[in-house]
Amino acid sequence: MPEKKILIIDADVASRNFIARNLLDQKYEVIQAGSGKEGLISAWRDRPDLAVIDPTITDITGEELARKLKQDARTANMPLIALSSDPSVLRIKTCTDAGFSEYITKSGQAVSTLNESVYRLLGASGAPAKQGGLLMVFLSAKGGTGTSSICANIAMNIGQNQPEARVVVVDLVLPIGSIAPIVGYTGTQNIVTVTDMTLLETSPEFFRDKLAELKLWHFNLLAGSPDPESSTHLKAGRIGEVISALKASYDYVLIDIGRSLSRITLPLIQNADINTLIVSTDASTVSLSKTILDYMKNKGVNMNSVFAILNRAVGLEGLSKAETEKALEIPIKITVPYLSSNMAFANSHHQPFILKFPKDTASIVFQEAAKEMTTLARALRAE
Ligand SMILES: Nc1ncnc2c1ncn2[C@@H]1O[C@H](COP(=O)(O)OP(=O)(O)OP(=O)(O)O)[C@@H](O)[C@H]1O
Ligand SMILES: [Mg+2]
Structure with a gap:
């Protein structure tokens, strides 16, 4: 079964590399983008199976990015996970409304929560088969x-x-x-x-x-x-x-x-x-x-x-x-x-x-x- 591809969009290089390493360890293929625009192009060109996005990116807001991805047939069904440095309730709501399936705040537990979400969202045929129970x-x-x-x-x-x-x-x-x-x-x-x-x-x-x-x-x-x-x-x-x-x-x-x-x-x-x-x-x-x-x-x-x-x-x-x-x-x-x-x-x-x-x-x-x-x-x- 081909590896599933995950796109990470985050302006912070250190954060991006950290998430990438963690996903690579779990045998996912990872692509990275440092800005919203770059991410959008990559999403449409590389067709990832899922995107992890920090909605606090500034060239386009995460919400705007999500709406664009959801409106385009090529990426409409791609699940979006917000991995955000903004813990505010308002932000969670605007992101969910824009099309994010999950909102995870960057914190100590973020990685395990992220892994669980990725695994769940990619489904049985998507997740690496030999994982979990x-x-x-x-x-x-x-x-x-x-x-x-x-x-x-x-x-x-x-x-x-x-x-x-x-x-x-x-x-x-x-x-x-x-x-x-x-x-x-x-x-x-x-x-x-x-x-x-x-x-x-x-x-x-x-x-x-x-x-x-x-x-x-x-x-x-x-x-x-x-x-x-x-x-x-x-x-x-x-x-x-x-x-x-x-x-x-x-x-x-x-x-x-x-x-x-x-x-x-x-x-x-x-x-x-x-x-x-x-x-x-x-x-x-x-x-x-x-x-x-x-x-x-x-x-x-x-x-x-x-x-x-x-x-x-x-x-x-x-x-x-x-x-x-x-x-x-x-x-x-x-x-x-x-x-x-x-x-x-x-x-x-x-x-x-x-x-x-x-x-x-x-x-x-x-x-x-x-x-x-x-x-x-x-x-x-x-x-
Ligand atoms: N080794 C066995 N000896 C005697 N009876 C058995 C044995 N194995 C199963 N049975 C009986 O055969 C019947 C059918 O069993 P079961 O419902 O488990 O089969 P199944 O393959 O799941 O059937 P179904 O097609 O209805 O799903 C039951 O009444 C069960 O008690
Ligand atoms: Mg039976």
């Missing part, structure tokens, strides 16, 4: 293969294994999510209501403090669409930004996309640290899973990031592990045994499997899967 996507080629149950239970085990870590589960299965009914969440907040909020409202702090906290499950939840009608109102274009904000405030972001591999979810798969593919043992699911894998490979997904789980959700019949591996041409990392009605039983009681059936083999399997996945994700990050 570890992203684990759960997908399957067919419905009913146990994706949601496994996603919730692995998240629970990650949270339990690492009490200091912050874990969030996001349900992106359309048209109806099923993590909420599994974990027993009945609140009204969900992916549809959250994507309907503004970029400023859905900050990393918002997600850190305002998502449902499921004590028994050791994770926070961003529930899925509650019904098909709601899903038609989903602002899909905001999903990347929401995931970026979540990655900024959680150590692990697990997303259930079920079999909804689409234009909306593909960028998540491409940016995921781990793609957990749940495969059931019937021949048709295995064959569809191979198709999905080939597609992912084609779209540049690192096959080492694929964590295949064989789930005997349909019963004891079907392909063996070896046969499945041969058909998929990738190793199966974990096999979940057939659990008869126990999985459904734990789900209907909104309880993690390991709490309901601590002695069952599957409880050990979920534990192991959680450990292996976190180890793999960290190893891939370090590459």
